[in-house]
Amino acid sequence: xxxxxxxxxxxxxxxxxxxxxxxxxxxxxxxxxxxxxxxxxxxxxxxxxxxxxxxxxxxxxxxxxxxxxxxxxxxxxxxxxxxxxxxxxxxxxxxxxxxxxxxxxxxxxxxxxxxxxxxxxxxxxxxxxxxxxxxxxxxxxxxxxxxxxxxxxxxxxxxxxxxxxxxxxxxxxxxxxxxxxxxxxxxxxxxxxxxxxxxxxxxxxxxxxxxxxxxxxxxxxxxxxxxxxxxxxxxxxxxxxxxxxxxxxxxxxxxxxxxxxxxxxxxxxxxxxxxxxxxxx
Numbered sequence: 001x002x003x004x005x006x007x008x009x010x011x012x013x014x015x016x017x018x019x020x021x022x023x024x025x026x027x028x029x030x031x032x033x034x035x036x037x038x039x040x041x042x043x044x045x046x047x048x049x050x051x052x053x054x055x056x057x058x059x060x061x062x063x064x065x066x067x068x069x070x071x072x073x074x075x076x077x078x079x080x081x082x083x084x085x086x087x088x089x090x091x092x093x094x095x096x097x098x099x100x101x102x103x104x105x106x107x108x109x110x111x112x113x114x115x116x117x118x119x120x121x122x123x124x125x126x127x128x129x130x131x132x133x134x135x136x137x138x139x140x141x142x143x144x145x146x147x148x149x150x151x152x153x154x155x156x157x158x159x160x161x162x163x164x165x166x167x168x169x170x171x172x173x174x175x176x177x178x179x180x181x182x183x184x185x186x187x188x189x190x191x192x193x194x195x196x197x198x199x200x201x202x203x204x205x206x207x208x209x210x211x212x213x214x215x216x217x218x219x220x221x222x223x224x225x226x227x228x229x230x231x232x233x234x235x236x237x238x239x240x241x242x243x244x245x246x247x248x249x250x251x252x253x254x255x256x257x258x259x260x261x262x263x264x265x266x267x268x269x270x271x272x273x274x275x276x277x278x279x280x281x
Contacts (some may be wrong), residue, residue: 011211026057027253031066033059035247042246077237077248081255082232084216087149091215092208094157099207104192108178118167125160133224140225151225152233156215162207169203170196205267213260229255 006129030038033056041056054248070077105111106118136155137146145151173196197204222236238256241249 001016001080008160024257027250027257029057029059031254032062032064033247033249033250034061034063034065037061038247038250066247069248070251072257077234077241077252077255080232080234080237085259086213087152087233088215090153091156092211093164095159095211096204096207098157099159099162099166100192100197100204103161103168104188104196106163106167106197107170108173108175115258121160121163125164130220133220137224140274142252146225147227147231149231150227152215152218152221156218156221160213165207165210166200167181169200174203175198202269202271208268209263209271212263216260240262 037060106114106121132155140146140151140155145154177195177199178191181195185192217235218233219236219239222231222233226232234252234256238249239254241252
């Protein structure tokens with residue numbers, strides 16, 4: 001009976017894994033097809049009456065024309081990629097600073113209204129991003145930041161999820177260690193930088209990965225806050241290019257996967273450990 005259960009469980013996991021991996025394999029395979037082959041099998045995507053084939057995984061002829069077009073012939077795609085990477089790096093860096101300070105305050109300090117503020121923080125974390133677009137736009141417009149990258153960076157560095165995650169992870173650090181450091185004359189800044197953060201590396205890695213994925217895939221914020229299309233990040237541009245030039249869109253899709261896959265490859269254990277600590281707490 002146990003053997004049958006194991007076989008069923010493994011089979012179910014294999015099916016779920018195959019369904020999760022299939023879109024990636026599908027994108028990789030189609031990125032090596034020419035524009036003519038994609039038009040032949042998929043027709044004009046979105047056009048009425050177009051004859052399309054649901055799946056075409058093996059290219060009739062392998063070509064690198066999509067990558068050549070993206071990297072060399074029309075390099076503004078690559079420029080947008082690096083611009084988006086810089087914006088996401090600024091957002092993640094700000095989230096690490098703000099979330100570390102907030103997490104340290106909520107986890108190791110008792111101050112008036114702490115529980116009430118933390119309750120509203122959790123409520124804010126549960127709200128979808130679309131709810132905050134209008135008040136954020138009004139605030140940023142009053143500050144004269146609409147149309148600049150500051151309109152993307154400043155609201156997103158104040159991440160409710162980041163503060164919640166770091167507060168849960170920092171709460172695991174024993175209070176006795178902090179008390180010993182304070183007896184030795186360490187101030188709050190030294191305790192945070194020398195004790196708390198080194199003991200919360202897994203949480204910081206989780207925050208970096210999850211925060212990067214969130215801002216790397218953002219669509220609504222740049223669409224509302226940035227007026228000029230040339231400032232749009234790679235995520236929004238990828239949505240447009242998939243509809244206009246699907247052959248090029250597959251190659252750009254592979255480029256968009258690379259940063260996230262590299263982060264998960266090198267920080268997989270830290271991500272799992274960080275989320276595990278927050279759940280245990």
